[in-house]
Amino acid sequence: MTDSHSTSPSLENLLHETRAFPPSPEFAAQANAQPSMYDEAAADRVEFWARQARELVSWKTPFTQTLDWSGAPVAKWFADGTLNAAYNAVDRHVEAGLGDRVAIHFEGEPGDTRTVTYADLQREVSRAANALATLGVESGDRVVIYLPMLVESVVAMLACARLGAAHSVVFGGFSADALRSRIADAGAKLVITADGGYRRGAPSALKPAVDAALAAKEGEPATTVEHVLVVRRTEQDVEWTQGRDVWWHEAVEAADTFHEPAWVDAEHPLFILYTSGTTGKPKGILHTTGGYLTQTAFTHKNVFDLQAESDVYWCTADIGWVTGHSYIVYGPLLNGATQVIYEGTPDTPHRGRWWEIVQKYGVSIFYTAPTAIRACMKWGEEIPAEFDLSSLRVLGSVGEPINPEAWMWYRRVIGSDRTPIVDTWWQTETGAIMISPLPGVTATKPGSAQVPLPGIAATVVDDEANPVPDGGGGYLVLSEPWPSMLRGIWGDLQRFKDTYWSRFPGIYFAGDGAKKDEDGDIWLLGRVDDVMNVSGHRLSTTEIESALVSNELVAEAAVVGAADDVSGQAVVAFVILRGEHADEAGTDEGSARIEKTLRDHVAQEIGPIAKPKRILVVAELPKTRSGKIMRRLLRDVAENREVGDATTLADSSVMNLIQAGLAKPA
Numbered sequence: 001m002t003d004s005h006s007t008s009p010s011l012e013n014l015l016h017e018t019r020a021f022p023p024s025p026e027f028a029a030q031a032n033a034q035p036s037m038y039d040e041a042a043a044d045r046v047e048f049w050a051r052q053a054r055e056l057v058s059w060k061t062p063f064t065q066t067l068d069w070s071g072a073p074v075a076k077w078f079a080d081g082t083l084n085a086a087y088n089a090v091d092r093h094v095e096a097g098l099g100d101r102v103a104i105h106f107e108g109e110p111g112d113t114r115t116v117t118y119a120d121l122q123r124e125v126s127r128a129a130n131a132l133a134t135l136g137v138e139s140g141d142r143v144v145i146y147l148p149m150l151v152e153s154v155v156a157m158l159a160c161a162r163l164g165a166a167h168s169v170v171f172g173g174f175s176a177d178a179l180r181s182r183i184a185d186a187g188a189k190l191v192i193t194a195d196g197g198y199r200r201g202a203p204s205a206l207k208p209a210v211d212a213a214l215a216a217k218e219g220e221p222a223t224t225v226e227h228v229l230v231v232r233r234t235e236q237d238v239e240w241t242q243g244r245d246v247w248w249h250e251a252v253e254a255a256d257t258f259h260e261p262a263w264v265d266a267e268h269p270l271f272i273l274y275t276s277g278t279t280g281k282p283k284g285i286l287h288t289t290g291g292y293l294t295q296t297a298f299t300h301k302n303v304f305d306l307q308a309e310s311d312v313y314w315c316t317a318d319i320g321w322v323t324g325h326s327y328i329v330y331g332p333l334l335n336g337a338t339q340v341i342y343e344g345t346p347d348t349p350h351r352g353r354w355w356e357i358v359q360k361y362g363v364s365i366f367y368t369a370p371t372a373i374r375a376c377m378k379w380g381e382e383i384p385a386e387f388d389l390s391s392l393r394v395l396g397s398v399g400e401p402i403n404p405e406a407w408m409w410y411r412r413v414i415g416s417d418r419t420p421i422v423d424t425w426w427q428t429e430t431g432a433i434m435i436s437p438l439p440g441v442t443a444t445k446p447g448s449a450q451v452p453l454p455g456i457a458a459t460v461v462d463d464e465a466n467p468v469p470d471g472g473g474g475y476l477v478l479s480e481p482w483p484s485m486l487r488g489i490w491g492d493l494q495r496f497k498d499t500y501w502s503r504f505p506g507i508y509f510a511g512d513g514a515k516k517d518e519d520g521d522i523w524l525l526g527r528v529d530d531v532m533n534v535s536g537h538r539l540s541t542t543e544i545e546s547a548l549v550s551n552e553l554v555a556e557a558a559v560v561g562a563a564d565d566v567s568g569q570a571v572v573a574f575v576i577l578r579g580e581h582a583d584e585a586g587t588d589e590g591s592a593r594i595e596k597t598l599r600d601h602v603a604q605e606i607g608p609i610a611k612p613k614r615i616l617v618v619a620e621l622p623k624t625r626s627g628k629i630m631r632r633l634l635r636d637v638a639e640n641r642e643v644g645d646a647t648t649l650a651d652s653s654v655m656n657l658i659q660a661g662l663a664k665p666a
């Protein structure tokens with residue numbers, strides 16, 4: 001790693017991107033975000049956040065202290081204030097006369113719909129909170145939520161928050177084992193689940209995984225779970241444990257519609273969300289109430305330019321990951337937004353389903369992941385062209401670096417060459433968006449998340465924690481505490497310190513490689529664990545993927561560094577071809593030609609050092625439910641190893657498909 005923080009020629013590719021899209025004067029004139037916010041925050045960062053907390057959040061007892069960093073790295077924000085998250089998300093809008101405003105347009109995968117106003121939500125959440133209390137849930141308890149994308153999922157989270165119980169949402173796609181370990185780690189008292197949900201046109205069962213997760217196991221302590229609350233969605237048969245299992249509709253319908261929220265301290269736990277570490281058991285990321293609500297509300301309002309009276313907002317994430325927590329539940333509801341929640345997959349029953357939903361509800365703000373955008377590119381632009389997308393005015397991206405090609409496609413095809421795109425960098429740990437352009441203020445650049453938000457201290461440092469100059473590369477760090485920062489790893493303070501605060505003492509290490517361009521804008525280069533070292537040259541997986549996707553043959557690409565005797569690591573690329581070219585890989589000459597074209601293309605885009613040693617054409621890539629490519633599994637394939645634990649894949653059959661495809665005689 002001799003050249004680890006010099007500007008290697010391989011890092012130049014992304015930075016050749018010089019296109020910039022300044023905001024239109026009309027957009028700038030009406031935008032929530034103002035350039036002066038950067039100056040205000042720079043003048044007094046802590047006071048800036050105190051102001052946001054007073055303006056955007058309602059307090060039962062106003063806070064008098066803003067930041068207490070004396071217990072670093074565990075921060076306290078607004079510590080002597082008291083409030084309730086569900087009251088802030090729901091009741092106060094009803095009290096302000098907005099009870100008739102639609103909070104949620106629910107669209108089920110089979111086409112069933114439901115409209116929920118803020119007044120409806122207040123009744124539902126209050127009843128659910130009463131039902132939970134009847135089942136013994138109290139302030140300080142933990143509740144595991146294992147549900148599909150339903151209105152009840154939002155209601156369940158808010159009911160916990162209303163009682164002061166921390167929710168721990170576990171992806172519906174996780175296995176019974178994963179669920180079991182998360183229930184045990186959190187010591188949950190209650191599990192909220194459903195009989196099933198609709199996915200790809202068919203009911204998919206959930207309850208059996210809960211039953212398996214709670215079954216007694218030799219040598220393991222008995223579960224802490226007292227009850228399982230079951231939402232009826234698909235009406236499929238379920239096993240029933242008398243005394244333990246309770247139907248949601250029965251319990252909630254029987255409950256009173258009035259519930260007095262539990263007024264909690266600002267630092268009271270709001271939720272735990274498990275996220276995978278580099279190795280070992282998942283980390284339960286802990287978030288508390290006041291700071292988290294402040295920053296999710298602030299970012300949702302300013303990064304998406306939410307105009308609550310007129311916008312229809314849609315974030316396509318699942319509530320099982322942090323984007324669903326911050327930008328479906330807390331941020332939008334705190335801001336009184338009207339939003340769409342969709343249960344199913346983008347291609348059921350047809351590949352235009354998302355765009356049909358945008359047209360149907362007049363969605364104006366749309367937030368999704370690059371992997372989804374690339375899938376849509378692969379399906380072809382004639383599909384979105386069939387729908388009226390003229391209501392869209394802001395587009396967002398999250399989850400991984402977005403390559404300039406996908407960014408441009410998103411802007412041109414979905415945004416009619418008109419909408420600002422906000423590429424938002426953040427993590428489960430950061431709780432809310434940290435780096436992003438501000439629409440109406442920032443001239444956007446395809447592929448770059450660009451600038452830390454006002455009040456956020458993000459920078460790029462070298463191995464010795466020195467900030468790199470413009471044009472330099474290194475590690476992304478956060479050098480000052482922020483309101484929505486994690487308050488620890490549930491039950492493991494030491495791991496919290498080791499994971500995030502020991503690489504560079506006193507500053508938060510995000511685990512992402514990054515680069516600053518000549519304007520000082522930040523480009524994310526993927527996890528540092530995904531940075532390859534080929535013959536002593538540092539290469540970014542993202543950068544090579546971006547180069548591959550910029551070739552017209554390629555729809556999507558994933559690059560891994562596979563162990564190599566000569567070069568240390570060798571670049572191995574897995575590519576999905578664009579529809580029109582998919583057949584060409586079927587013959588020997590065809591695939592040889594494709595391989596040569598792409599290797600030459602990468603050599604040309606980045607330099608010969610970045611040429612993939614092998615290019616494997618595949619039909620699918622292994623992804624988590626949050627859309628992240630699981631490079632670890634591809635590395636197993638590339639290194640001819642048995643494929644490791646694939647339980648967190650959105651579709652567990654993908655690895656079989658890839659291996660079967662590669663085993664085919666060439």
Ligand code: 6R9
Binds near residue numbers: 275423424510
């Ligand atoms: C919100 C979320 C966090 C990791 C993060 C980084 C990657 C997220 C990104 C991005 C480049 C962006 N990431 N957004 N990389 N540009 N706009 O995704 O949280 O699931 O915890 O993942 O995702 O590598 O470190 P989480």
